[in-house]
Amino acid sequence: MRIVVTGALGHIGSRLIRDLPGAFPGAELVLVDNLSTRRRCSLANLPAAGRYEFFEADVLAADLPALFRGAHHVIHLAAMTDPAESVRNAAAVDRVNLRGTELVARACIATGASLLFVSTTSVYGSARSEVDEDCPIAELRPESPYASSKLAAERLLGALAGDKGLRHVTCRFGTIFGTSPGMRFHTAINKFCLQAATGAPVTVWRTALHQRRPYLDLGDAVAAMVFLLRRASFGGELFNVLTLNTSVSRVVEALSPHAPDMRVEYVDSPVMNQLSYDVDCRRLEGLGFGFKGSLEEGIAETMRMLRATAGAGHTGREIAFP
Ligand SMILES: NC(=O)c1ccc[n+]([C@@H]2O[C@H](COP(=O)([O-])OP(=O)(O)OC[C@H]3O[C@@H](n4cnc5c(N)ncnc54)[C@H](O)[C@@H]3O)[C@@H](O)[C@H]2O)c1
Numbered sequence: 001m002r003i004v005v006t007g008a009l010g011h012i013g014s015r016l017i018r019d020l021p022g023a024f025p026g027a028e029l030v031l032v033d034n035l036s037t038r039r040r041c042s043l044a045n046l047p048a049a050g051r052y053e054f055f056e057a058d059v060l061a062a063d064l065p066a067l068f069r070g071a072h073h074v075i076h077l078a079a080m081t082d083p084a085e086s087v088r089n090a091a092a093v094d095r096v097n098l099r100g101t102e103l104v105a106r107a108c109i110a111t112g113a114s115l116l117f118v119s120t121t122s123v124y125g126s127a128r129s130e131v132d133e134d135c136p137i138a139e140l141r142p143e144s145p146y147a148s149s150k151l152a153a154e155r156l157l158g159a160l161a162g163d164k165g166l167r168h169v170t171c172r173f174g175t176i177f178g179t180s181p182g183m184r185f186h187t188a189i190n191k192f193c194l195q196a197a198t199g200a201p202v203t204v205w206r207t208a209l210h211q212r213r214p215y216l217d218l219g220d221a222v223a224a225m226v227f228l229l230r231r232a233s234f235g236g237e238l239f240n241v242l243t244l245n246t247s248v249s250r251v252v253e254a255l256s257p258h259a260p261d262m263r264v265e266y267v268d269s270p271v272m273n274q275l276s277y278d279v280d281c282r283r284l285e286g287l288g289f290g291f292k293g294s295l296e297e298g299i300a301e302t303m304r305m306l307r308a309t310a311g312a313g314h315t316g317r318e319i320a321f322p
Pocket of ligand 1: 008011033035036076077100119172
């Protein structure tokens with residue numbers, strides 16, 4: 001089997017590429033990343049059992065049909081992923097997340113590979129208190145250019161399936177927590193952990209403390225992708241993928257035993273709103289997939305990793321992981 005992973009060196013990809021050799025023994029793994037987030041470190045100490053090829057390539061410019069030749073599956077993770085940053089950079093986000101996904105999808109059609117596309121639960125932003133995959137498009141309120149670009153890409157894949165026979169499955173991931181070699185700290189839980197571990201105030205969006213949102217343990221994220229590849233059904237299915245729905249106040253509570261002196265500071269953000277909602281993931285669970293992650297364990301693991309780093313000399317308010 002040959003599997004291509006775009007955005008392979010990022011937060012999610014760097015864990016996924018370590019687990020794929022165990023899940024699909026003997027598989028050839030083609031890793032594609034343009035290094036825009038400078039995660040070359042994700043290539044260090046890859047499992048010896050893996051058969052890897054790395055291509056430093058941009059999905060907007062590369063000869064994707066050549067890269068995908070012979071591939072059974074393409075897992076498309078490459079994206080510009082910071083929702084707050086996307087407000088300042090909407091055109092670039094649209095180019096990578098929408099046009100880039102279109103080029104990946106067209107290369108899948110050309111080569112016969114099936115596509116696993118990773119979208120986000122932030123496409124919901126719904127006024128309903130609980131949403132599932134059947135939530136009508138008219139009720140979706142993506143809160144940032146990032147989320148809008150992901151929703152547009154989902155719709156484009158639907159059209160390419162109808163017109164050109166694209167075989168694909170889409171996962172809407174909750175906000176990731178948990179560690180990986182290419183870990184980033186721009187999403188809520190990981191950012192709070194980094195702030196708490198370095199003695200900086202934990203910055204919570206003013207409106208967000210009691211709002212409920214979906215979060216996804218990184219181990220569960222990888223297991224869900226493996227599950228869907230093994231299931232091998234690429235008829236345009238859509239799945240919410242999340243470990244739990246919870247509030248920022250519970251996240252802060254789970255963090256506090258690891259940082260007793262933690263201070264919380266309330267800040268404004270261009271993408272905050274008044275919405276609070278739970279996302280339903282029973283469609284995926286109904287197929288037999290079980291979520292195993294835990295918020296408390298994910299935070300404990302992240303804090304252990306950050307404390308070990310702080311012990312190596314990065315202490316105080318310095319942000320050691322740009
Ligand atoms: N992390 C989350 O909380 C989360 C939640 C929901 C969905 N997702 C989605 O999962 C996917 C992976 O997220 P992540 O957290 O690993 O993000 P990340 O930013 O850590 O990784 C993205 C990777 O894509 C690469 N990349 C960016 N533009 C590229 C391009 N034009 N060509 C090739 N490579 C490019 C970057 O260098 C980076 O290594 C993204 O599509 C993201 O939207 C992430």
